[in-house]
Amino acid sequence: SPGAYLMEPKDATKQVFTANLMPSRGSWLELEIDKKGVVYARIDRKRKLPITTLLRALPEEDPSTGFKLDTSTNEAILKLFDNSIFIVNTLEKDPSTREEEALIEVFKKQRPGEPPTLDNARNLLKALFFDPKRYDLTKVGRYKLNQRLGVNVPDDTRVLTTEDILALVKKLVELPHALGVDEESKDFAADSIVLSRDPIRSELDEYEHFGNRRLRTVGELIQEAFRVGLYRMERVVRERMTTEDVDTITPQTIINIRPVVAALKEFFGSSQLSQFMDQTNSLSGLTHRRRLSALGAGGLTRERAPIEVRDVHPTHYGRMCPIETPEGPNIGLMGSLASMATVSEFGFIQTPYRKVIGGKVTDEIIYLDAAEEAQFTIAQASAIVDEKTGRFVDKHVLCRSKEGEAVTADPKDIQFMDVAPAQIVSVATALIPFLEHNDANRALMGANMQKQAVPLMITQAPIVGTGLEYRAAVDTGDVVLSQAAGTVVDVDAGHITVETKDGKDEYPLTKFMRSNQGTLIHHKPIVELGERVTGEQVLADGSSTDNGELALGANLLVAFMPFEGYNFEDAIVISERLVKEDVLSSIHIHEYEIDARSTKLGDEEITRDIPNRSEESLKDLDDRGVVRIGAEVSSGDLLVGKVTPKGETELTAEEKLIRAIFKEKAREVRDTSLKVPHGEGGKVIDVKTFSRESGDDLSPGVNELVRVYVAKKRKIAEGDKLAGRHGNKGVIAKIVPEEDMPFLEDGRPVDVVLNPLGVPSRMNIGQILETHLGWAAAHGVFADKDAGPNGFSRKPIAADNPHSVATPAFDGATEEDVDEALVEWVNRNPDSPIKFLVDPKRPVGRKTSGKVRLF
Structure with missing residues (x-):
């Protein structure tokens, strides 16, 4: 998130503390106290300059808030910071004494090699921090900045102010004093390393904390792409306004929307975060839509991501699942939104809690983000509550304290309670029964592998579930829900009609549709004629649900x-x-595509008239040369007949005569028909044809396009x-x-x-x-x-x-009897290594880390 951060230094031998001021868009300002006790500033990772130089260069009156800053003399600067030793040390290193000198000094550091003038320097500083076009904190950045630095700048001021910079420097120079560093020290970095960080722990920030990390949702990403497109369009408009004749100028001649369209197409077509949806089954689609990623534009790269970012952080609790993440190089960088989490207006992930008043648990639900939660003591969902009184049964309840530690607290000191144990994990993880008895690595594999399950022909809801199956199935959007209460008056494989008090509601059902991964999307009605239904009731199952419950597999002995x-x-x-x-059989749909193009030698043609093909091989093609729906095809069979003109040599007189008599028929053509690939086959369930003549939007050079869908039943093997x-x-x-x-x-x-x-x-x-x-x-x-x-x-x-x-x-x-046969075999072979399997005194101890030894 944009804002101000006070942090431990990366190299503790050279720096005491560092501070960063990060906007959403614009120049970064980084501050540091070095081992000599001098405060330096860096703008955009360029060469560092003393902070007093930057303070002197700032305008006397802030352009957006009117805040007055007096840096005319050394005494005035020292007064701003209560004569801090670090500012004294910095003034000794400061080469400037007036605003003009300071501005030139900043310009030299930022633009080395360019001739420094006062106007250039002023314009540069304004462009770096005070120009709304180049610098934007965003609404959330201003909120975080005000909150962190204790300033009271209006929320609509989205550029930096002199008050912000001053407050950040003050916070930074106070840190070593709070830590207890000796002011007479010769090496501040060495002295600060050995001191305990506990007194200032709450003052330091960490990037991994979910109070500092925010979600950039899809709307914000599209907005960013749109803004880039508008800036490009603006540049074109400016150029055309200078060249066009004023008398003949019209909006149409100067405005070209192509840059905006191109920017949006680029985002949807090539952005790392614009992905082909995973539709293997209902759960994989739901999980993909709830995916959290630290990668992409403006994010991390998997090669350079530090280990701390990948780790589980205490603030993930109830916000991001600690279990569900990929196993490969993206581990910890891709996550999944927790099952009950929501996103605040600022993009911070919030989790629900029940309010506790005077030791009594109420039904009021409050959503808190990680920063807000830190102020409260929170009981866990498994704490026993008296159903009649709503009070905690135990005198001491296990809680998370304000410091983030696990403590036992008196019920009257508790402010909130978790809503449910499942709130800490994602939907896929919450579907694992007895999750708490599994090693986390295996639970991770279980959560990920549920998303790879192929929808079966015969769906079975699990006998042992976690209670989340129905909610998960409904939230996937793959089941058909009734919009209002009523009576079913018509139901068949293709649609359901429900008569309500406001008239008849029609629900069309999807039949044998192909998903992105080639699995089946299919609706089956589960209501009967004359049945009364309520609002939001499941009327038809999807391809991986059973009676409205998620059903990804089978119940087997x-x-x-x-x-x-x-x-x-x-x-x-x-x-x-x-x-x-067919307990584990599934249906897969393959899509085959062929197009007829215009070539240099003539147009390709989709036809039934294919050279050197027997009538037997053409039996399933219609007059156009396209396979009929319902045909059974196997590998090598024709799906669409197509001929392509061959390169022609000089024709003899005889060939010219034949060509004249039979027109185009005698032309040399090549068979380029669409065939079923090796190892594939099935039943043709749909054919779609597109042509330029019918007005379909086809790629340049394509005259006709045919898509054939073939369904195949796959048995387990x-x-x-x-x-x-x-x-x-x-x-x-x-x-x-x-x-x-x-x-x-x-x-x-x-x-x-x-x-x-x-x-x-x-x-x-x-x-x-x-x-x-x-x-x-x-x-x-x-x-x-x-x-x-x-x-x-x-x-x-x-x-x-x-x-x-x-x-x-x-x-x-x-x-x-298998068991008896084994015992008998062991008795016959006393030195058998299998003895441990049937020996009731299995060794458990330090040597085996408490695990059961088998051999």
Whole structure:
């Protein structure tokens, strides 16, 4: 954010403290106290000059606020800073004694090599800090500057004032005094290094703090591009006004809007932040729209980004997700907006809190940014509150203090309370059940891999969810919502009609549309004829939702056990049932495009009349030479017939006669038809044709354009990647017939066999807890209740072992109990390394860092 920052120096052996004054647009002013105790200023990273030189060069009366500054004598300058030793030292180094000398000195430093004159120097200083066209703090910059420096400059003053510069220098020279640096010191930098920073911790700023970092939303970025375009247009207008004849001049002759259009096209076409939307599934689209980036124009570059910027900062709490970020070179530079965060008018990210008055939690929600939050003591969402009285049950509540530390506080000293535990993480992370039992690295993978899930033909909402699935599905915009309450009077695959008190509402449904990534966008009605619907009710599911809940995968029966080595090193074994019953099958749509252009040898032509092609190969083409909708095509089949003129040699008399008789037919042409690429195929679901004759807007030289959409059903196969929500990913190594899969006591074969060694070292225990809860849910323990401390009956799941859901598994090939066979094998081979697997006294200790040792 633009504003003033007082900071620790980059090189603590050469400087004591530094200060920066950063505008949104314009020259940077950097101040520093060096080890000799002299205060220097740098403008735009040029050569440094004593701060007293700059103060002397400033106008006596500020042009925008009228603030008067007396720097005529050394005594007057010292009086401004209470005779600070640092200003005394600076005056000794100052080569100037009057305003004129100071102006020339500033000009020499900024424009070395140019002849210095007083007028040039005055104009330069004005252009650097006081010209609204060249210098802009913006509204937020002025707000932050007033707040940080304690000045009271009007909000509409968006240039720098002499009062701002004076206040910043005062703050800077007070810091060493507050730190306790000896004023008689010979090396101020060396003396300040050894002193504790605690007394001045609150006075120092850090760029990573979310009170200092702000979001530049898309509107602001477009505004910036538009402003650049307008400045370019202004230059053209000025030039034309000087050259055009005054009598014949009109607005049309002098104004050319092309620079503005070009600037906007450049932004949308080539800006790093203008991206092709990720539409793999509903969640990936939602997450992409909530993406936060530190890269792009005016931001960092991934090569030079310091490690501190990538780190999680305490002020990310409730604002940016600490889990969801890419794994590659962009780690920490790209983030995701937290699930309940919002953006303030100044661009700072705010998070909601419940207000606490006199130890009583109210339902009033207040949004605070990181700077505002620092003044309060805040309880966490899991603090127990009495439902009747609204008061905290515990006498001492765990909170975040004003200093940012975790403390236990008396309820009457608490001002706010978190809204929900999920507010600290992003939507994708909040969809992971038992997130708190997973290692952060694996949770990161789980959050990212949910965005890569392909929408399945048969969608299933998760049995074990987090409660956010419905809200996430609605917010993606991929489901159809009713606008008002009413009755469904007509429903079919293509549309839904709801009769409301104000008339009939029509809801068209999208069918078999291609997403940017080639996955399916498709609506399925979930209401019936005559059904009463409420406002905002889900009428139709999207391609990755089930009954209005986000459904990115399938609920499968999983066994954690070795399987003949086929699930070694994260490989996965699955049952053939998943292939046969299309449990994990998906539909993909490919787009194929061909155009007919004008060439030097003549026009290309889209036609059915293609040389050297059998009638069999043309059977699915219509009279225009375009494939019919509904045709089944495989690799090498024709989609669109096209011929291109060949380069012609000198014609013989006979050829000229044939040409005259048969007109153009006998022309030499080449077959350049559009064919289905190798390995692809499917069913043609749509064909779009565009032509210059019909008035379609085509690229120069293109006469006709045809797009063909081919849908293909893909079944799960060996080599495909499967992943859970806990970062447990693997590749399918073998698809096993159902009868050979391990089965349970009741004879049910499992769907997936995972390697148990994939759990302990990865420390993502959430997957084990998910299987426990899924097992309980599948056995009807919850009976339509939520899983919670009071949400289920405490009846044991297994009568003989009430504290475990471990179940006997039987080998599908031999029908032997797997566990018993293993114990028997270990007893027969006493030196077996597998002994640790069945030994109940597993070693846990310092040597293994508390992790379970397996071998």
